[in-house]
Amino acid sequence: MEQGNFFCIYLLLLLIVVGTESMQYPRDCTEVISQNRSALTGLYAIQPKGSPPLVVNCIMKNKSGWTVIQRNRRASRTPWTAGWFMYKYGFGDVLTDHWLGNEYIHLMTKQKAYKLRIEFIDNRKRTLYAEYDSFLIEPERFRYLIRLGPFRGTVADRMTLVQRNQLIDNQSFSTQDRDYDNSKLNCAYWHGGWWYDACGLSRLNDRYPFWNGITIQNVMMMILPKC
Template sequence: MGSKMLLYCAAFLCILIIFNGGVVASPLTLEELASKIGNHHMLRNVTPALLKNVHKPEIYEEYLARDCRAAFRRGRRESGLYVIRPKHSPLLVVYCDMEYDGGGWTVLHRNDVNQKLLWSSTWKDYKNGFGDLATDHWLGNDNIHHLTKHNAYSVRFLIVDSEGEMKHADYHSFKVDSEGAGYALRLGNYSGDAGDALTTVGESGVHDNMRFSTHDQDNDRRTNTNCALDNAGGWWYDNCYSALLNSGSHIRWRGLCTDIRKCKSAAILIRPNGQNCNLPSRF
């Protein structure tokens, strides 16, 4: 009996070493975990103990889910704030929607026009993220880049129209480039019922493949003005927009949200598109 137990222990130790590149995993306390969260500035009135997947006294960083879909596959079914561990990235707290349309959605952005979040923020703010992760926020271009760099994602732009009806625009692939590439937006094929306002060319150009712009860093293609400054919000502008979700005064989506038909809220959600695999994780 004793020899069998030793064999089991040895086997478990080998698994730990393999999954951690030869380093034996060591647990973190909640306080140590909190110190490693890269976007802790976006937590309002939330302590680490209130996060959905870190209720244990000791947490193994190596086994945290890489995104909300990975957490969902491990049995997590409650929507809320989770700590995730994207590859080659600091730990992040994100809002996971575990109930809507199959669950496992990682939320990158939410904007309810009644909340009046200040969207006319700087390049640095859009880089690092701002707002309240539990309500209106922008997760941060750096964080979105790290999330989408090492895994293949689809994206859903979710919009509540003037009548309170929920519409969506899906793109089969979604990626945001590095800061050096201006956090350029890369989208795949469209499907949905909101209309394609991002990859089809209109009077204001096209958003797909455009660099991100803010009032203090103008990367749009309009020559006589700064689209982000004029519209009080950072976005992937061209000349200037057929869609704009980052504005405190209005949400725009060509054919759906206008000055007359004012949309009420919007969100951006991602999950793996099945082109590669998420390895299972413990938490």
């Protein structure tokens, strides 16, 4: 299965037209820009090792290519309370709000050492960020558990800060039909698929994306190889 049933039809046709078994796709957006130094921010076909070809949004900054794995905006109509299968393979519109897919994020972060950057636009139209020096998603047999490195940013750390019932790091991914959180509630049923402890201080796959301390209008998660 490709990235999900909700991507634009013309993007799926793009894969059919340009995709052949012999074609070698770049494995991420950094390889896109390493193969074409004039590459601009936009949509590209990539293929992480072990994955089918994927259409992703590449953000080109400072001669590096960030691979977008998630975008969300306040009051989004994207079905963030989707089940495990949809989160596994991805859903939404790659041009706007979407989730790339846990399986593909795992395969990508397995092939190199990556870092994670989360960019926010808040209700005052400020661009803020949270960055984690390492980012890895374990395979499905480990419930797509998340592993994060040291934090820096212009917002407070809401994923690796050790606080009772609020730690996101080293948590399993939960969806409304597979509840692996540590709460009596089913956090994903109400707030969308995420790495919950007990609903936590961050949940970015919510219809109203949440990061304690700011009011989010738009959020984007993207990854970059560390070397």
